[in-house]
Amino acid sequence: SNPLGEVVDITELSKITQANNILLAVDNAILSPALQNPIKLGADVVIHSATKYIDGQGRCLAGAVLGSEAIIEQISAFTRATGPSLSAFNAWIVLKGLDTLSLRMKAHSDNALKLAVWLQTQDQVEKVHYLGLESHPNHTLASTQQSGFGGIVSFEVKGGREAAFKVINATEILSITANLGDTKTTITHPASTTHGRLTDNEKQQANITEGLIRISVGLEDIGDVINDISKGL
Ligand SMILES: Cc1ncc(COP(=O)(O)O)c(C=O)c1O
Structure with a gap:
């Protein structure tokens, strides 16, 4: 799940x-x-939002649906009749993204683990959610069905929304946006953006706290990312 990394079998x-x-x-x-x-x-x-890691470089909007011929035939009929198909140029961009996908996902995962481990050592951080950490409740399950843990790291800061905004607003090289899966690291406050439409009760049930921050860890030198996040902590 986004942003806490909960995984089902x-x-x-x-x-x-x-x-x-x-x-x-x-x-x-x-x-x-x-x-x-x-x-x-x-x-x-x-289903893939190929806008995310498959392009992975913020260049185009795209998506993919995969399945058996019988299922895809029905989807093709829908896309042919209603028009949500990719332009030839954007299709080429997505194919170029696939050339480097494995390398990028490994680098995103390596950077994310380094960030998660560092966040765990910070006094202002209450909790770190990253599937690659053994402390994540779904770490063992994820290890069996995934070949890596990906680039999304979430953490809760002490002091609720005010403290979370302080961290987010103090960053200089990170992009403040709800997008994810880019070479560039992005930072988001889920409670007021991606999950902003949920009621307080629904947020509580989904563990979306006011102090929660989501990072989509990019491919920069992770030392630069850590330095940027540390400014507001
Ligand atoms: C896991 C996941 N799936 C799908 C989407 C939707 O992507 P798109 O807007 O490209 O359809 C998002 C967007 O943030 C996402 O995080």
């Missing part, structure tokens, strides 16, 4: 959906095909 879920004649669709945007292959784990349909 796709193989177990697929046993339930198959037994009940239900299609299982997985949004794989956060991991990309370089780190997780849901169809091999039993999913019927995989």
Whole structure:
């Protein structure tokens, strides 16, 4: 899940959906095909926002839907009739993104782990959520179905919204945006942006606290990113 990295057991879920004649669709945007292959784990349909890691360089909007021929035939009919298809130029950009996807996902994951480990040592940080940390409740499950932990790190600062805004506003090289999956590191306050439409009760149930900050860790030198985040802590 975005932004806390909660993971479900796709193989177990697929046993339930198959037994009940239900299609299982997985949004794989956060991991990309370089780190997780849901169809091999039993999913019927995989959806990617290719705007995220597959392009990965903030150059175009794109998406992909994968599945059996029978399923994709129905989706092709829909896209042909309604028009949400990619231009030839953007399709080329996405293909160029695929050339470096595996290398980039490894680098995003390595940088994210370094950031998460550093955040754990900070007095102002109450909690760090990163699947690559053994302390994450889904670390073991993620290790079995993914080949890496990806680039999304979230952490909670002491002092709620005010303290979170202080960290976000003090950054100089990070981009303050709700986008993710770019070579450039981005920083977001989920409670007021991506999850801003939830009620307080729904936020509480989803563990979206006011002090929560999400980082989509990019490919910069991680020392520069750490230095930027440390300014407001
Ligand atoms: C996990 C995930 N899936 C899908 C989307 C939607 O992407 P798009 O706007 O390219 O359809 C987002 C956007 O943030 C996302 O984080």
